[in-house]
Amino acid sequence: MTIRVIIADDQSIVRAGLATILNGQPDIEVVGEAADGNExxxxxxxxxxxVCLFDIRMPNLDGVEAxxxxxxxxxxxxxxxxVITTFDTDEHVSGALKAGARGFLLxxxxxxxxxxxxxxxxxxDALIAPSITARLLATFADSATSARKRAEPLTALTEREEEVAVTVARGRxxxxxxxxLHISLSTVKFHLTSLMHKIGARxxxxxxxWAYETRRVRP
Structure with missing residues (x-):
């Protein structure tokens, strides 16, 4: 299966470089490019x-809003x-994650x-640059919960789901x-699906x- 990707960045040389890297992979194809968020x-x-690969700072509409x-x-x-960017500020990353991004790279x-x-x-799945994962997730959780009660799911997590939630929060x-956890990949995916259903995660x-919000993992 070929992964179809679009790239959005206001610098043509950056788009060209990213496209060259991705098109060099046997199972990835860049099918479109955009110079701003509206495009x-x-x-x-x-x-x-x-997959959409978006820069944070773009004219007309930024990467977070896109x-x-x-x-x-x-x-x-x-x-x-x-989201891929030069800037690793907490504001940029928390904004991207809140907007629904599945990854954040420098x-x-x-x-x-x-x-x-x-x-x-x-x-x-999701991947955030390892150098900033724990700090940024923790920062986002703190800001996101300042005005919201930390809620437990209506259906209690199993012991294995608790373990999976913690390992996910640690960037595994x-x-x-x-x-x-000495389980198969298919079992991991099963628990992830169940977790997302129980806690309302996408x-x-x-x-x-959520694991940071509920203090299952602390920075």
Whole structure:
């Protein structure tokens, strides 16, 4: 299966570089490019790619708002969005995650991590640059819960679901969770699906945020 990707960045040289990296992969194809957020949203809605790769700072409409329009909580059929940027401020990352992004990378992350993030997003997983994962998730959880009571799910989590929630919040991939908990990849995915249903999360990033919100994991 080929992963269809669109790229949105206001710098043509950056788009070209990202496209070169991704098109060099045997299972990834860049099917469209946009120079601003409005173009990105229109392109996403028209092409329905497997993954959208958006810069944060774009003219007319920024990457966070474009993400919200394509992947936000009000979108019936959300697209998978990975945000890539030069800026790693808490405001940028928390905004992207709240808007529904499945990944957040810095532009100096390197080709390997970029490709990994695209694969993760296409598979319903999420990847945030390891250097900022814990700090940013914790910061977002603190700000998000300042005016909201930390809620437990109506249906209690199983012991294994509790373990999976904690490992997700610590930035583990599916394979790492399987290895750490001595279970199969299919079992990990089963527990993730059950977790998302119970706590009302749409992806792994939201599971991680919830784990911080409920103090299952602390910074």
């Amino acid at each position: 990105a949203v229109a392109l996403g809605r028209r092409l329905r790619p497997d 993400t919200h329009l394509l992947a936000g909580p009000d979108v019936d059929d959300p697209l998978a969005v990975v 532009k100096d992350a390197g080709p390997a991590l970029l490709v990994q993030a695209i694969h993760a997003a296409a598979e319903g 991939t599916n394979a790492e969770i399987a290895d750490e 992806n792994r990033v939201q599971i991680a945020i």
